[in-house]
Amino acid sequence: MHDTHTPLIFEHSRPGRVNNTHTQRNTASVNTIPDTLLRKTPPRLPEVSEMDAVRHYTRLSQKNFSIDTHFYPLGSCTMKHNPRACNTLAMLPGFLGRHPLSPEQHGQGYLSCMWDLQEILKDVTGMTAVSLTPMAGAQGEFAGVAMIRAYHDANNDTTRSEILVPDAAHGTNPATATMCGYATKEIPTDANGDVDVDALKAVVGPQTAGIMLTNPSTLGVFDRRIKEIAEIVHDAGGLLYYDGANLNAILGKVKPGDMGFDVIHMNLHKTFSTPHGGGGPGAGPVGVSERLKPFMPIPVVGKNDDGYYWLTEKDLPQTIGRLSTFMGNAGVLLRAYIYALLLGREGMTRVADYATLNANYLMAKLNQAGFDMALPERRATHEFILTLKRQAKEQGVTAMDFAKRLLDYGFHAPTTYFPLIVPECLLIEPTESESKETLDAFVEAMVAIQKEAESDAETLKGAPYTMPMRRLDDVKAARELDLRYKTDNNQ
Amino acid sequence: MPFIPHTENDTRTMLDTIGADAIEDLFDEIPAGLRARSLNEIPAGRNEMAVSRLVQTRAAQDTQALSFLGAGAYEHHIPAAVWELTTRGEFYTAYTPYQAEASQGTLQLLYEFQTMMAELTAMDVSNASLYDGASALAEAVLMAVRANRKSKSKRILMPATVHPTYRSVVNTIVRHQGIQLELVDYDTQGGHIDPANLPAEPGDIAALVIPQPNFFGTLEDVDTLTDWAQSHGALVIGVVNPTAMALIAPPGEWGNGAGADIVCGEGQPLGAPLSSGGPYFGFMCCAQKHVRQMPGRIIGRTTDLEGKTGYVLTLQAREQHIRRSKATSNICTNQGLLTTAATIYLSLMGPEGLRQTAEHSHANTQKLAKKLCMIDGVEKIFDRPCFHETVLRLPKPANEVLSALDTQDVLGGFDLFQAYPELGNAILICATETKTDDDLEQYATALRNVLA
Known part of the structure; x- marks a missing residue:
């Protein structure tokens, strides 16, 4: 990493530096728009040469940690290797050039891939049907809870007003419940990291619309009483929603449909290795059980003797509706499909095998090195939680200090301070694509940082030192909002 | 093994460290009755060569006809450098910049993106993207209801000139x-929307949505509509085409007052390929006073311990991972990679390049409409000025004409019958800067043949 300041692209801008390779010159303008509707002053976009832009964005890219450059054990995010074939093939001209509204007969290649992907996802999740349209996990959650609502409404069961969510859940779960017009009730976690079944029994009732669960949970353990939980909620007339964020741990091992879930979403950018792209795009397909099938979001790919086609409102009159202008993140879905083909059925199970092996190995090594695990008696799934509560008390250092110092050692930090119920925690997910040597090096770094905590905590608290930036002031950012460059100042 | 580096020896050593005999033992907390049966529907794994062969065959099935389809997704030239840079591994395989010090590339780029979008729309601030245009409008509606503290009604006026699918998606999400x-x-x-037909006493309204250009490609009387809405205590939500912003008055300048309150739209025209409908990105900008009600990631400029300028995710107290059930939205993952492409696209185009693209697209659509209207029975339906789309009436049912054009390798436009049956045999056409005079002539010839 370079310790150099990179000016903004706007600071490279010079008035009149026109790069007109990308427009057609000498075209007579036919402007029929009256002056009153026209723009008076042009937007102050950068005026730079192509080389200026290429250098600038190449430099910026070099200021990022990424899977391609660093171990990135960000818990709950499944930062595994993104095979290049998935990108290359998804960007073939036939796929890339197709207008979403072009007739179905021009898109049989694309539609056949989507049909196959629906079939693969159905089998791997044990659900009856799959809709690919949600554009990210949170939109999949919305679709799922909206389907639960539509199901109760269709049964004239309108008194259900609550969604149950474990206290360790992703923030998207309660936020989604709110968007679907439900109140959220939190269920505590027991000392072993499982959902507190007695507490669940106490709050479940005729007002319960459903429960949203991640299994393996965000605590990195498999909830062993899942069948019992499913029974309790179903007996009360509620439905079960599966948050697929942690599907990587059980791919080919357990099917959410077999656990009793009525609806699930998958994060294809996690389990199916489409890239995370610096924050997205993702894809959050939903799988449903038989009783929620009529409510699936559209469009869905259908197949008949003439080929593949879109199922729309006409075919699914009870659908919750559309979630995107066309059909979701089509190109992301293609990448996931290609990844699934490369893995094949035996490859799916292998993903869960080695993701779990890596997590348990890393947990064991860190444990042997003297670190405390949040749930030492449990098997790790594909991820586990390390808590630095003791270090916070004894050396006055925090999980954030460890996280920042790891950057200096060349590792992206694990997820910090999530789940919220474990103090000073690091949620660590190595994924199956990392080698033993990388995991060993990570342990060595953690041990070295622990030594620093014991010998010189003040220095540790100043980390990072080798990044382009020292620790950044979040409070100032929120207090003195500066959300855009003011071009005026510099021209 | 595909994408798994372990040697047999590694696996053995690792199991020894864990104290397990076999990998299978690591799954011993899963109740036995739950263990999956086989995965019969999933094909056996194939190597990259075999998969490439299969997928290439599929892609080749999707033939490219000469297309005059728009209706929410637009074919524009994308400079080669855009995706060369965007697919660099450091952008492609990074995640949401939670660790700011190790993500300054993405963060600075997003700060530049926010600046560019605010400039294009002439608004104060922008977020770092939403999913797509339709879902961005749904978020804008939710935001307007939160931000308009004077209004108690939760009523939103939604013109019929807004993209029909956008209206449908908004309904799905906000209902x-x-x-x-x-x-x-x-x-x-x-x-x-004729401002003269708006009610004199509309009552309590939270917001009016104003599309510019609207779904028909027509330009709305944005100044009068904005003034009308704001004089009745309603916020103004602009839904705009970002390419058009280089040519027509941006929402920040609408009306006599402060302009629109919230602006959103589909970012696809800024460097995203058509790609069967996605991934694209939704954008959202707003007036400074509403920024704390905005959904999605926002990047702010700040300083580090040594006083050096740097960038971070900010105002996170609005977001689901902090605020949970009281968050402004449930959105987490957004469309980061597409904003990367858009930022590079706008840098390469610059103000002049984008203006030329907009003007050229506008001119091409005018030329095409003129050519087609020389054919008997073909006429423009609306008399208002338009941007790069317009509506034509045909002398025969639109679906029949479009199918016949298709057999001559022309995708002639979007059939409006389903969404607007009152318009009769109407189609929406679009000719961007990618179309040459020969292309326009080819369409005219094909239509002449079809209607003969």
């Missing part, structure tokens, strides 16, 4: 929160 979407009818002569 559970007691929000009423009231349709505003359009003027059949202008193909726009």
Whole structure:
């Protein structure tokens, strides 16, 4: 990493530096728009040469940690290797050039891939049907809870007003419940990291619309009483929603449909290795059980003797509706499909095998090195939680200090301070694509940082030192909002 | 093993460290009755060569006809450098910049993106993207209801000139929160919302949505509509085409006052390929006073311990991972990679390049409409000025004409019958800067043949 300041692209801008390779010159303008509707002053976009832009964005890219450059054990995010074939093939001209509204007969290649992907996802999740349209996990959650609502409404069961969510859940779960017009009730976690079944029994009732669960949970353990939980909620007339964020741990091992879930979403950018792209795009397909099938979001790919086609409102009159202008993140879905083909059925199970092996190995090594695990008696799934509560008390250092110092050692930090119920925690997910040597090096770094905590905590608290930036002031950012460059100042 | 580096020896050593005999033992907390049966529907794994062969065959099935389809997704030239840079591994395989010090590349780029979008729309601030145009409008509606503290009604006026699918998506997403979407009818002569037909006493309204250009490609009387809405205590939500912003008045300048309150739209025209409908990105900008109600990631400039300038995710107290059930939205993952492409696209185009693209697209659509209207029975339906789309009436049912054009390798436009049956045999056409005079002539010839 370079310790150099990179000016903004706007600071490279010079008035009149026109790069007109990308427009057609000498075209007579036919402007029929009256002056009153026209723009008076042009937007102050950068005026730079192509080389200026290429250098600038190449430099910026070099200021990022990424899977391609660093171990990135960000818990709950499944930062595994993104095979290049998935990108290359998804960007073939036939796929890339197709207008979403072009007739179905021009898109049989694309539609056949989507049909196959629906079939693969159905089998791997044990659900009856799959809709690919949600554009990210949170939109999949919305679709799922909206389907639960539509199901109760269709049964004239309108008194259900609550969604149950474990206290360790992703923030998207309660936020989604709110968007679907439900109140959220939190269920505590027991000392072993499982959902507190007695507490669940106490709050479940005729007002319960459903429960949203991640299994393996965000605590990195498999909830062993899942069948019992499913029974309790179903007996009360509620439905079960599966948050697929942690599907990587059980791919080919357990099917959410077999656990009793009525609806699930998958994060294809996690389990199916489409890239995370610096924050997205993702894809959050939903799988449903038989009783929620009529409510699936559209469009869905259908197949008949003439080929593949879109199922729309006409075919699914009870659908919750559309979630995107066309059909979701089509190109992301293609990448996931290609990844699934490369893995094949035996490859799916292998993903869960080695993701779990890596997590348990890393947990064991860190444990042997003297670190405390949040749930030492449990098997790790594909991820586990390390808590630095003791270090916070004894050396006055925090999980954030460890996280920042790891950057200096060349590792992206694990997820910090999530789940919220474990103090000073690091949620660590190595994924199956990392080698033993990388995991060993990570342990060595953690041990070295622990030594620093014991010998010189003040220095540790100043980390990072080798990044382009020292620790950044979040409070100032929120207090003195500066959300855009003011071009005026510099021209 | 595909994408798994372990040697047999590694696996053995690792199991020894764990104290397990076999990998299978690591799954011993899963109740036995739950263990999966086989995965019969999933094909056996194939190598990259075999998969490439299969997928290439599929892609080759999707033939490219000469297309005059728009209706929410637009074919524009994308400079080669855009995706060369965007697919660099450091952008492609990074995640949401939670660790700011190790993500300055993405963060600075997003700060530049926010600046560019605010400039294009002439608004104060922008977020770092939403999913797509339609879902961005849904978020804008939810935001307007939160931001308009004077309004208690949760009523949103939604013109019929807004993209029909956008209206449908908004309904899907906001319907559970007691929000009423009231349709505003359009003027059949202008193909726009006639301000004269708006009620004098509309009552309590949270917001008016104003599309510019609207779904018909027609330009709305944005100044009068903005003034009308704001004089009745309603916020203004602009839904705009970002390419058009280089040519027509941006929402920040609409009306006599402060301009629109919230602006959103589809970012696809800025460097995203058509790609069967996605991934694209939604954008959202707003007036400074509403920024704390904005959904999605926002990047702010700040300083580090040594006083050096740097960038971080900010105002996170609005977001689901902090605020949970009280968050402004449930959105987490957004469309980061597409904003990367858009930022590079806008840098390469610059103000002049984008203006030329907009003007050229506008001119091509005018030329095409003129050519086609020389054919007997073909006429423009609306008399208002338009950007790069317009509506034509055909002398025969639109679906039949479009199918016949298709056999001559021309995708002639979007059939409006389903969404607007009152317009009869109407199609929406679009000719961007990618179309040459020969292309326009080819369409005219094909249509002449079809209608003969």
